[in-house]
Amino acid sequence: DQLHITAHDFGMRCSTSRVHIVTWNVGSALPPDDITSLFGPHAGDGSTDMFIIGLQEVNSMINKRLKDALFTDQWSELCMDTLSRFGYVLVTSQRMQGVLLLVFSKCCHLPFLRGLQTEKTRTGLGGYWGNKGGVSARMTMFGHPVCFLNCHLPAHMRNLEQRMEDFGSILQQQQFEGGTASGVLDHDVVFWFGDLNFRIEDYDIHVVKSAIDSNKLPLQFICLNIAKNSESILDGFLEGPLKFPPTYKFDVGTHTYDTSSKKRKPAWTDRILWRLRCTGSPVPTHNAALQHGLTSWLGGATKVVQHSYRSHMGYTCSDHKPVSAVFSLHFPFKVDLPLVTLEYVKEWTKVSDATVRFTVMSNVQRSSWDWVAIYKVGFKHHKDYVTYVWAKADHGSQVTFTEEDLPRDAGEYILGFYSNNMNTIIGVTSPFQVRTLPDVFLPVLFNEQRIKQLLSAIQFCWIFLLFS
Numbered sequence: 106d107q108l109h110i111t112a113h114d115f116g117m118r119c120s121t122s123r124v125h126i127v128t129w130n131v132g133s134a135l136p137p138d139d140i141t142s143l144f145g146p147h148a149g150d151g152s153t154d155m156f157i158i159g160l161q162e163v164n165s166m167i168n169k170r171l172k173d174a175l176f177t178d179q180w181s182e183l184c185m186d187t188l189s190r191f192g193y194v195l196v197t198s199q200r201m202q203g204v205l206l207l208v209f210s211k212c213c214h215l216p217f218l219r220g221l222q223t224e225k226t227r228t229g230l231g232g233y234w235g236n237k238g239g240v241s242a243r244m245t246m247f248g249h250p251v252c253f254l255n256c257h258l259p260a261h262m263r264n265l266e267q268r269m270e271d272f273g274s275i276l277q278q279q280q281f282e283g284g285t286a287s288g289v290l291d292h293d294v295v296f297w298f299g300d301l302n303f304r305i306e307d308y309d310i311h312v313v314k315s316a317i318d319s320n321k322l323p324l325q326f327i328c329l330n331i332a333k334n335s336e337s338i339l340d341g342f343l344e345g346p347l348k349f350p351p352t353y354k355f356d357v358g359t360h361t362y363d364t365s366s367k368k369r370k371p372a373w374t375d376r377i378l379w380r381l382r383c384t385g386s387p388v389p390t391h392n393a394a395l396q397h398g399l400t401s402w403l404g405g406a407t408k409v410v411q412h413s414y415r416s417h418m419g420y421t422c423s424d425h426k427p428v429s430a431v432f433s434l435h436f437p438f439k440v441d442l443p444l445v446t447l448e449y450v451k452e453w454t455k456v457s458d459a460t461v462r463f464t465v466m467s468n469v470q471r472s473s474w475d476w477v478a479i480y481k482v483g484f485k486h487h488k489d490y491v492t493y494v495w496a497k498a499d500h501g502s503q504v505t506f507t508e509e510d511l512p513r514d515a516g517e518y519i520l521g522f523y524s525n526n527m528n529t530i531i532g533v534t535s536p537f538q539v540r541t542l543p544d545v546f547l548p549v550l551f552n553e554q555r556i557k558q559l560l561s562a563i564q565f566c567w568i569f570l571l572f573s
C-alpha cells in the first residue's frame with residue numbers, strides 16, 4: 106500500500122512528457138538570425154521536455170565556415186545555439202541530403218532516453234536519390250518506445266499515389282534492431298511530420314486564395330484528410346484541426362502566396378500527425394516493474410494530447426512557413442532509475458575535489474571506451490565537453506580529473522557518464538559549482554609538494570651562495 110501511494114504521488118508529477126515538434130521546408134535558404142519564436146513563448150521556462158525539429162530542403166553544401174565543427178550545416182548550429190541556452194542538449198540527429206531531423210532533450214532526461222537509433226530512406230528517383238524520403242529517430246522515453254519520422258514526400262497535385270507509395274516504402278524499409286519495436290509503426294507513439302506535400306484538389310487557385318482571404322477554407326478540401334478515409338496506410342494517424350492558413354507557397358521574402366509563373370495553389374503541405382499503437386506498452390507485472398527500476402505507476406495506456414498546432418507566418422526566408430505542435434505524452438509507468446549514479450563533491454574549490462565515484466548497474470555492458478566528462482551548463486551535445494577521462498571497466502569505479510583538465514572558468518558544470526555501447530550519456534549529475542580560478546589554483550600553487558619544491562630551491566640557493 107505504501108509503495109502504491111509513493112509511486113502514485115511520484116507518477117502524478119513525473120509521468121507526463123511535453124514534446125514540441127517543428128517542421129519547416131527551409132527551401133535551401135540560410136537561417137535567419139533568430140528562430141527562438143519557433144519554440145514557443147515558454148521555451149525558456151523548462152516546461153518542455155523535448156524539442157524535435159524536422160527540416161526539409163536544407164542546403165546540403167558543406168558549410169565552409171564550420172568545416173571543423175561536428176555539424177556541417179548552419180541550421181543544426183543555430184538550433185543547438187538557441188536551445189542550449191535554455192538547457193536542451195542534442196540527443197541525436199539524422200540527415201539525408203536536405204532532410205534533417207534533430208532531437209533535443211532537457212539534460213536531466215538524457216539517461217532515460219535509451220536505445221537510440223536513426224534510419225534514413227531515399228525515395229527520390231525510384232529510391233536512388235535522397236532529395237525525397239524520410240529520416241527517423243527512435244528511442245525509449247522512460248521505458249516507452251517512441252519514434253519521430255520526418256518526411257519530404259513528392260510534390261505536386263498529380264502525385265498523391267506516389268506520396269502514399271513513398272510513405273509505404275519508408276515505413277517498410279525503416280527497421281530498427283533489437284527491442285520489441287522493429288518497425289516505425291511498432292512504436293507505442295509515432296510522430297510523423299514534414300513536407301508531406303498534400304495539396305488542395307478540385308478548386309481553382311482563385312477560389313482557394315479568396316477563401317484564405319476571407320478565412321473560410323473548408324477543411325474537406327484538404328487532400329490528406331480525404332486520403333485518410335481511403336488509404337489504409339494512414340489508419341490510426343491523427344491530426345489536430347488546421348486552424349492556420351496554408352503554409353505553402355509564398356514568394357520568398359514576403360507574406361504573399363506564389364505570384365511566379367508556376368502559379369502554385371496554396372496548400373497545407375507542412376503537417377504534424379501522431380499515431381498510438383493500438384495495444385500500447387505491455388503493462389509489466391509488479392515484479393518486472395521493480396526489476397526495471399520503475400518508481401511510478403499510473404496504470405492504463407499511453408495517451409497523447411495535442412496542446413497547440415500552429416504556423417509561424419512571420420518567417421519569410423523560405424517559400425514555406427514553419428509549423429509547430431505541442432503534445433503531452435502521458436505514460437502509465439516510468440522507468441527512471443539511472444543506469445549509473447555519480448557521487449561527486451557539490452562545490453569544487455580545490456584539485457582534490459575533482460574525483461568522481463560511480464556505481465554502474467549490473468545489467469550495463471561496460472566498455473573500455475566509456476568516459477566521464479565535465480560539461481559546462483548550456484552544453485550542446487555529448488561531445489561538447491570541457492574535458493573527459495576514460496572510465497575503464499577494470500580501473501575500478503572512480504575517475505580523477507587532472508589539474509590541467511579542470512575548467513578554467515568559474516561557473517556551473519555537470520558531470521556525464523557516456524556509455525560507448527549505448528552511444529549515449531547514461532548518467533548525469535545536477536549542476537554544481539566550480540569556484541573562481543584563484544580558488545581552484547591557489548591550493549595548487551601552495552600544496553605540500555609545491556612547498557617542498559620551494560624549500561629545496563631555497564636550500565639550493567643558500568648552499569650556492571655559501572660556496573660562491
Ligand SMILES: O=P(O)(O)O[C@H]1[C@H](O)[C@@H](OP(=O)(O)O)[C@H](OP(=O)(O)O)[C@@H](OP(=O)(O)O)[C@H]1O
Pocket residue numbers: 130236237259260261300302354367369374425
Ligand atoms: O523535383 P523534386 O526533387 O521533386 O523537388 C521539387 C521541385 O523542386 C518542385 O519544383 P517544380 O514545381 O519546379 O518541379 C518544387 O515544387 P514547387 O516549386 O511547386 O514548390 C518542390 O518543392 P516542395 O513543394 O517544397 O516540395 C520540390 O520538392
Ligand SMILES: [Mg+2]
Pocket residue numbers: 130132162424
Ligand atoms: Mg520546394
